Amino acid sequence: MADADPQRDLRHSAEPVGDPIAAEAAPAAATPVIDAAPAEPAHKRRWLRPLLLVSVPIAIAGGGGYLWLTGGQxxxxxxxxxxxxxxxxxxxxxxxxxxxxxxxxxxxxxxxxxxxxxPEPYRIAVSQANAAIASAQVALTSLRADFAGTGADIQAARDAIVNAQQDYQRQSELMRQGFTTRARLEQSQHALEQARAQLANATSNAAEARAKLATGSAVPGANPAIAAAQVQRDRASLDLGRTAVRAxxxxxxxxxxxxxxxxxxxxxxxxxxxxxxxxxxxxxxxxxxxxxxxxxxxxxxxxxxxxxxxxxxxxxxxxxxxxxxxxSVLPAQNATGNWVxxxxxxxxxxxxxxxxxxxxxxxxxxxxxxxxxxxx
The missing domain is CATH 2.40.30.170 (Efflux pump adaptor protein, beta barrel domain)
Incomplete structure (x- = not known):
């Protein structure tokens, strides 16, 4: 027929005639084969699975044993x-x-x-303390002079008593003989009493001067006023030294x-x-x-x-x-009941x-x- 496909006729003419099984295998033989990776041998896969089944539990058991032995140390x-x-x-x-x-x-x-x-204010304080020491030393010298003067006053008062005593005795004898007046006798008696009062006053002044020159048990041998001024100077000197702050x-x-x-x-x-x-x-x-x-x-x-x-x-x-x-500054207070x-x-x-x-x-x-x- 004129409409027949010449290629189709050619394929039909090329097909083998005979066994259908051979005919089915023929196209497969004509198909090109692509090279594939060689398959893993079966004997390798055979021992890998048992190895994993044994080694993994051993590793877990070893790690657990180590933790058990070393734990808490x-x-x-x-x-x-x-x-x-x-x-x-x-x-x-x-x-x-x-x-x-x-x-x-x-x-x-x-x-x-x-x-x-x-340091200037503290240097001034040291100078003031030195001036206080000098003033105390002058006052001490004056006290010593006053104390020395009280001795002369006491001796004069004693001499006055002796004279007044003699005059009183003389006037008493004259009064007994009638050669003096009672007024003159009373005058000599008053002079004797005044002399005795002067002696008491001089003795008191001497005791006061001696007390001012005395030293206390806290600072034996040193005048208290001078000792106080020296302490003031020591404090001022200490403060002056502390103006330099050191490590x-x-x-x-x-x-x-x-x-x-x-x-x-x-x-x-x-x-x-x-x-x-x-x-x-x-x-x-x-x-x-x-x-x-x-x-x-x-x-x-x-x-x-x-x-x-x-x-x-x-x-x-x-x-x-x-x-x-x-x-802590604010310690926890758990008395409210909301306690965790x-x-x-x-x-x-x-x-x-x-x-x-x-x-x-x-x-x-x-x-x-x-x-x-x-x-x-």
Missing amino acids: FVSTDNAYVQQDKVSVSSDVAGRVVQVAVRENQPVHAGDLLFRID PVNGTISQSDRLQVGAMMVTGLPAVSIVANGRSWVEANFKETDLNHMRVGQPAEVSFDAYPGLKLRGHVQSIGAGTGSEF KVTQRVPVRVAIDEKSPRQLIAGQSADVRVDVRSAR
């Missing part, structure tokens, strides 16, 4: 901080700051000048921003702080549930967030007498037993692990 916390002695330095005298000799973070030694207060310990200057020339210094008001060198410890806040086996003296290991890899040996120096909340039990933290001081190769700074974060095996 150490207690640790990361709520720990480096502590150092901090000395707040204030002035013992009031006045205006005229010199500042230190700056922030400057290392100082004990005795170094920190700042100086205007009490070796350390590093801190919080010196408020120390400025021209500032008015008030007695007892902290002016600068010094972080002391050579003594550092760690205050670790352990949970109260960790304290069952913790004892003073147990070894500890301290590591620091600022220095990865640095670990220092230490020991438990003391265990706090109260929790952190107990000594919270694990408390107890401060534990850990002493550092070895010198650190890196500088320890007050307030640094630290991790502490305490070996409690000795108490178990």
